[in-house]
Structure formats: C-alpha cells, structure tokens
Amino acid sequence: MSQSLQKLFVGLTYPPALSLCLIVVALALLVLRRRRGAAATFVAAMAWSALWSIPMASDWLRGRVEQRYPPVDEAALPRADAIVVLGGGMRYGWLDRPDVRPEDLENSRLAAGARAWLAERAPIVILSGGGENGGEGSDGSEARMMAIAIARLGVPPSALVLEERSHNTRDNARYTAQILERRQSRHVLLVTSSLHMPRAMEQFRSEGIDAVAVPVPERARRVTWKQRWFPSRSALWRSGRAFKEMGGLLMVRIQN
Template identity: 35%
Template sequence: MELRFILKQLILPPGGFLVLLLFAWLLWAWLGRPRAAGLVVFIGLAGLWLFSLPVVMEWAARQIEREPALAEAQWPGLAQQAEVIVILGSGREEADPAWGGDQPSVTAIERLRYAARLQRASQLPVLISGGLHYGQPPSEAQLMADVLQRDFSVPTRWREERSRTTWENAQFSAELLKTEGVRRVVLVTQAAHMPRARWCFERAGLEVVAAPLGFLGVPNERPVGGWLPESKALWQNTRLLNEALGMAVYPLIYR
C-alpha cells in the first residue's frame, strides 16, 4: 500500500511536474543537453498551467462523468429498485481539534449528506465501506457511520472496514451483502468516481443503481471563462486524472 501511495504521488500533479523538473535538471547538469532540458521544462510548466485551468477541468469532467444524477422524484422509488444504500469512504482529516479527533474528508461528508436524503426518502438500510486510513484506526466506515448517525440521524446497518481501494470496497461489501441475500445496491459516490466504482461493484456480482453527486462538468462561471489558473482547479483536475488512470488500469489488474 505504501509503494502504491508513493507511486501515485509521483505520477499525479503536482508530483509529476516536479519529477519532470528534476529530469530537466539531470539533462542539463549531468548530460549536458540544455535544449532537451528546456523542452522538458516547457512541457512541465505547460502541463501545470493546463491543469490549473477551470475550463480544462470542466471539459475533462464531462468526459468522465457518464452517469446522470438521480432526480429527487426518483428517490422514494429506490426501494423498488434496490435493497441497500452503499456509501464509499473517501479518506479522512486527522486530529482536528475542533472535533476532538479524526473526521471524514470533505468529499466523504458530501456523500453522507446525499445518502442521508436518499435514505429518508427510500427508507433503505445503509452500508458504509472504508477501511483503515494508512493503517491507522478508526476505520473510515466507523468515522462516517458516527457522523451519519450524530449529524444526520441515519443509522448504519453494515460497516465494511477492511477495504483500501475501490476494488476492495466492492469485493468486501459484496461478501457482507450476499450473506444477507442482498444483490441490488444504490451506490453513492462522486460523479467522476462512479464509472470505476460501478465497474467494480458489477464485477463483484451486484446490481447497481448509480447515485452520483459532486458533478464537476458543469459551467464553471469563473472570470474570463475559466482561463485563469487557480489552485482549486489543479486539485480537481488531479482527481479527474486519478479516475482516468484508474479506469485504464483497473481492467488490466482486476478480473
């Protein structure tokens, strides 16, 4: 897991751009190739600029976010289409003194809020899937279940606390649910993550009703049409690149 994390940080921005700059320095200082070094620096800076543009983020999100949002009128009918709401973990923020400990990440809170509304409308039971964050307890599932109950008054029937990846979210959740005879799930995660998550859960033998949220492929409404760089767009584009790479790699390593 540690090696996977390190490689991911070296590939995704901003780590990938820093690796390019290091490569450029090696070309110039060690190999005496100033023109090649200049080209690599240009590629790195151009990539950093593009990844910082909201307009690029908006376009990229539209390529990845394939599942439509559920209309609110559809929420009560979910009980006829599925048997459980599955919420996927999304990391945590550590040791926040305002809360007296670790808390679910911002994206995890978004998933909980949306799932709470779906649960009240459909009355379906809830499963939360998320293992240990960097191997440290409590699990993401436990943190999210506590928040779901305390802040949204929604109970959690099942907690899957072993998973470290989206593939494991699906495999271990399917193990829990199939012992109860459950095979149809409402899957709650960000819109960009939904294609990879759905693929994993269907490979685990579950029928999926997609409930995506947090769409990024919407008009950005930024000044100058989104052509000015900003740090938020860099973070969002990094998430989208992570999903694009995940969708490319998962079919190669998981069967």
C-alpha cells in the same frame, strides 16, 4: 502489473509529479549537452502543471469523467436490497449546522444516501470506509464517523451496516460483496462522487454486485473571471484527482 508499478503510475497522474520527472529528464539532457531538448522538456514540464492549475481546464477535465454518470433524482431510482455509501473523507462541516437537512447538501455522499433511504429505495444503508483514517488519537473507522453524521440526516442506527475494513475502492467492493452474500442480497444503489463512480462501478460489478449508480456531483461554483481562469492550487488538486481516477480505471480494466 505489480503493486509498486501501479502506485508509481497513479502517482505520476498528479500533474506536479509528472512535471518534476520531466524536469529531471531536462537536467539529464542538459548534462548531455542536448540544450534544445532540455529546453523543450523543461517548457513542457512547466506548461503541463500550469495548464491543469487553470480552473476552467480542470473543470473540463473532470467533466470528461463525470459525464458518464450524471446525477439522478432519488424518486427515479429502483428499489434495491441496500444502499451502499462509499467513504470520501471524515470532514463533515455541516455537522455544526443546527437544522441541516439532506436536501440542503447537494455535494454530500451521505446526504444522497440518506435521501435514497428516506425515499424508501432500500431497507438498509451500508457505510463502507475502513480504518486508515482511524487509529490512535482518532474516533475510529471512517464508517463509524459516517454513521454519526448520517444519523443527523434522519437515518437511524437500526438501518445501518458498517463495513470497516476497506482501505481502497477494491476493498470497498470486496468486503461489501461479503456482507451482501451473508444477507443473500446482490442488488444495491451505489453512492459515491460522479468522478469516482466509473471506477467504483467497475470494481463492484467485478465482484458480482448488481449496482445502480447514484452519483454525487462535486461542483465548484465559479462566478468571476478570476475564479474561472486564474491558476490555483485547488484547481491543480482537482485536476490531479481526475487524472488519478482515469489512471485507476485503466488499472482496473487491465486487471479484469
């Protein structure tokens, strides 16, 4: 499958994108005087995005993906040649906290990597994140920003190896494999979100890397009825991420 078709497929996994396409189809049916078909298609388009904007529906959907790799305790992890932490954005709000500790950050990939290193599961931490977020006016690659952040959690620069070329999960696996080959290593602890882990494991194993999953949860705390059932943009975005991972995993399996 071509790159353009892959991007189109993944783009349509975001519920509003598919809803918009269905609305266009509904308009075409209306022009053709297929009023019942147009009405049914329009209702389906609106219902699709409305459904996945409900927080409980979004959480259920994400749970179907996340349940494959539930969180594990760092003490139960095997020893490995390296800990690989995949980038997931360059915003670390906890950096402003005066006394931040790895155990305080349940949903942080960097904290999970730091905890594994502090538990002496591996001698080095490979931080994988390229320059798509860098460039003019930025502080550099995502891996460099990760290095600054993980240092606050007790991992010294001497234990870090930066992979700064990747722009997607396939690149993460490919360039990490090159680093491991130079170091004559292949056993790693792979740290990423529970949602992203199935696709990441497929990519890393396809590169011949012996990876053990260290999934990081992305839990949303919902206490009130409104937080659980009232439609929100955040829930719609979270649903879109789940569909994107499902679509991406399908593409990986087709290619492999």
